[in-house]
Amino acid sequence: MKKVTINSVASYAGVSKKTVSRVLNNEPNVSDATREKVLKVFKELDYTPNPIARGLAQNRSFIIGCIYDNPSKSYITRVQTGALAACKENNYNLLIHPCDLRGDALINNIEQLLQSSRLDGLVLTPPFSDFQVLVDFLKSKNIPYARVASAVLDDDSISVRSNDEQGAFEITEHLIKLGHKAIAFIKGHPDHSATEQRFKGYLRALSTHDITFNERLVEEGNFSYHSGVDSARSILDSTPRPTAVFASNDYMAAAVLKLATQRQLKVPDDISIAGFDNAPIARHIWPGLTTIAQPVEEMTKQAVTKLIEHIGEPQENAYQITLEARLITRESTAHVK
Template sequence: MRTPRDRGVPGAGGTSTINDVARLAGVSIKTVSRVMNNEPNVRPETRDKVQEAATLLHYRPNLLARSLAGARSFLIGLFYDNPNAAYITDMQRGVITRAREQGYHLLIEPQDSHAPDLVSKISSLLATIRLDGVILTPPLCDMAVVLHAIEAAGVPYVRVSPFLNPGRSPCVRMDETQAAYEMTRHLIAMGHKDIGFIRGHPEHGGSHQRYEGFVRALRESQIEPRPEWVKQGYFSYESGVEAGRALFAEKTRPTAVFSSNDYMAFGVMASAQQVGIRIPEDVSITGFDDVPGAMLVWPHVTTIRQPVEALAYAAADILLTRQEGEEGECAPQAPDRLLPFALIERQSVRKA
């Protein structure tokens, strides 16, 4: 097969331009631009010719040029304040996967939700960098001042797992209350009636939803939660250790402990082992999220698998699907998306 250089194709010997692709495909520059931007209303055969020409010429659209040529920047932002490294890694992976399908790039912006200049920083960022959309994770997604700043800038946004004002914007989530309910029912089905609970960070809405599911499952089985067996955690390993020490120092101990995330479950396991409490022979321990570490500790942790990467992909999909509409068109709000979870049974639980 003859190469573009053999055919004397302009641009084949150096850096190719959009003009070279248009000439080789026999179409207009505007058509090439529409294909490169994944815009609708291009005939399949025309799209195929343009993509073949771009491949032959090794053409890659220039992000700055694309941005200057239209109303889009081809950038979406991910704003987060979360110490869970596995959560953030999965969130980034999901957004990037969907963004690349559409020719977009991701701007990652960690934030401090307690910083006094949080709002001014976000407002300044949005004024400086033109983003086509923003994805917010807890707790930022539930902060009214953050939402107002983004709305004032006129930037579309999608929230991941919001707790407050669910109808304010499109959102993606899993049913955290139901997930915690099913985990508690699992422990009850294994014969456990004396169940402790480690609450998550109070500023995260999911913490309250998980505790709600826990309490509902207990009460449906005529079991009242015991306040001395409910300890406050902060979604960190250290807070799990501290909560576990307090729990195991009680005169009577539960036969099972449900931690609101896996990192706290690891901490509870460490505190149990420090005082000679065996897992699962003396106490069963469960977590929530299914981070990679759940398979690295022993015993492996029974947990709820939260579809973080899929949530991120769905959030990016909502933003990018909105961008597919014609420029200037007022797009209706996308429906919320509810994704499934899974209860993963491992070796940290045994029958009471």
């Protein structure tokens, strides 16, 4: 079977390859008759344009890169799902590139990536979404990018987020309304902007309900399950023991739950536990975790869609949007005894 190129189509249809190219790209200035004719030949010869050749001519690759450095595998999976959906709709492909936020090599690494693959754009996921050094680098190189779940919105780029602060406020308020006053808090990874946002929401809920903030109830975590274990130990050992724990993500909350159960504590009777993210684990364990569901897939999908749009024809205007997070109550939280 002979390869079908634009040349075969052109000669078969009796037009020039440029005209074929015009039809291919829906350019104006092609007569209806010609267009029809060429389209028919497309079908007959079962022609598909070669994206590599196209890429060479236009200096584009039709590939979006997704870079991440995230301890949460399930978060990454959700990000990928959303990005893939957007790519699929636009005939783009997704290249995944995990890398290390720390280390001087980062910028070199990214530069290398860009050169070796000629990516058309980059999706930045946490913690890169708010990593200014990288953002500045991309700006200077004029590489289109979009940010997912970034904290700041005062920027001239594409950014889709959900309201972490508000979510944290709501879940803390939920605990307060159940009568809890001593609510421990486990922070996330300091490099992630969500960490601060969620903490802010926690603080706002406390102050809204006139509960004095107690610094000793706050633990430093880093979003990993492992860090949750350490924080949990410290919380469960303290006296008086808090009646509730709000961990900045579900993995750390799961760690608290595991340790509590190990110590024969009844959840939620002896202690209420709340998480954040609605990761799969939140419903895979018993009791299920009360948590905040974020539309991660949707955020990423919108970000990538806008990014591709922007690559096609650069927009002047920024696109900044915040999606809703929502409280999901499960069995891990109950009225204080």
